[in-house]
Amino acid sequence: DLAVGRSALITARKRKKSAPPLKTPIFETPRGGLTMLTRALEQAIRSMGGTIATDTKVEKVSRRYKAYLIVTDSQTNPEIIADSMIVTSPARASATLLSDLDEQVSTSLATTDHASVVMVTVKTQETEIASFRGLSGYLVAKPDQDRVTAVSFGSNKWAHWQPNDGSMILRVSLGRDGATTHDLIHEWEDERLVTQVIDEVSRHTQTAITADISRVTRWPDAFPQYRPGHLAHIEKIERSLADSSPGVFIAGASMRGIGIPACVAQGENSAKSVAEFLAHLRD
Ligand SMILES: Cc1cc2nc3c(=O)[nH]c(=O)nc-3n(C[C@H](O)[C@H](O)[C@H](O)COP(=O)(O)OP(=O)(O)OC[C@H]3O[C@@H](n4cnc5c(N)ncnc54)[C@H](O)[C@@H]3O)c2cc1C
Incomplete structure (x- = not known):
């Protein structure tokens, strides 16, 4: 039930406020994104005389x-x-x-076996999603799933995803093992995927979301099972x-x-x- 889901999100937020602050972040990523990792690896290999x-x-x-x-x-x-x-x-x-x-x-x-996913990243205005500041995101329970399986409040998680204008970047996953993903990967246009994400996230959070900017990345057969x-x-x-x-x-x-x-x-x-x-x- 989505209303229950929303109230669970709010309860989690209240609980988090009273919990003792963590000494280290739950999520870590290189500042500048994961490209930094491959770049560092490349530099290390070349500096030791390796070729790529x-x-x-x-x-x-x-x-x-x-x-x-x-x-x-x-x-x-x-x-x-x-x-x-x-x-x-x-x-x-x-x-x-x-x-x-x-x-x-x-x-x-x-x-x-492999599962395919699509990642849709959207930039949305702060006022629309302000009540979720401090939360890292949510997983959609299988009975409530349409196409979206998980939503990351990216700007709450990563320093390099915090736009100066106060807007928030959401990273939304669609598709999973055991669900139909062929159409998402091979048939749906980017625009349709973004619309689906906006509709579903608005429904989950009971907040009218709009997307200023979006990016769609298809990951066919990316997750070995x-x-x-x-x-x-x-x-x-x-x-x-x-x-x-x-x-x-x-x-x-x-x-x-x-x-x-x-x-x-x-x-x-x-x-x-x-x-x-x-x-x-x-x-
Ligand atoms: C959308 C998404 C989000 C993820 N998020 C996270 C996360 O938040 N945290 C986390 O820890 N993990 C995450 N993962 C998982 C993690 O990123 C991957 O499992 C991991 O990077 C796989 O590394 P790999 O080196 O085994 O394979 P890959 O990174 O897939 O590398 C395999 C390489 O082999 C190359 N290759 C294939 N065939 C050939 C060939 N014939 N000749 C030469 N080269 C070939 C490919 O081009 C590719 O570069 C995520 C994965 C995906 C898809």
Whole structure:
């Protein structure tokens, strides 16, 4: 019931007022947005003498004596020989490029389900949403869901999303696993998505929202879905790869955690595995 939802929001706001202030923020993000993270990574790699090939697709990986041949679609440098590698592409892409190395791994990765989402970011005037200052957002309960699943009061969460004119930026998610998202991704125009968001958020919050500026981002197949038995499934993939293709490691959102901290941890663990493998090769 949406009226109950609204009263729950207000109760939460009152409760928050009486709660002791938190010492650290609940949500953290780099000032300037997540691009800062990839930019910092790029700088670190280049400063250590590494090279990065952007706009380059890996087509296939195969065995070349004791090393691996990585075939890409690059015009200038299509073939790379590597002693060791970390595969971090989404599961279905990894399935294609690993099919020559390990058919079992390739088949397992190809079965991974993914959910698609659309993110609509709108800038709305402060007066319309002022009563939600201090709250970070809300999830829409499944029985009440139409297309919107979650709303972030972005300006309350992130310093770099606080416009000088006092307006508020909302980031709204549409679509989830188990719901129809094909039309949202492939059929609905941006304008229709924004209208849907405005209608639904106005209904949830019982506040007439208007959007000054909006941005629509479609994320097809962006969220790998961990079904029951996921960890055993992943361990089997890792064991098979260790047997068939020593020195090839696999990491990323399809494997051991979707959130950025989990992906960073997987990157660090895989880098350690590569270092150990290379040290062993040299012995
Ligand atoms: C809309 C959205 C909001 C999110 N919000 C949060 C959040 O608030 N907090 C949080 O912690 N996490 C969040 N996540 C989750 C998190 O961002 C991702 O799970 C994580 O970034 C995935 O990292 P990854 O390196 O595994 O995969 P990706 O970032 O998807 O990288 C995979 C890369 O592989 C490349 N690739 C694919 N095929 C090939 C090929 N054949 N050859 C070469 N390259 C290839 C792709 O181009 C891509 O660059 C969000 C995700 C989405 C979609």
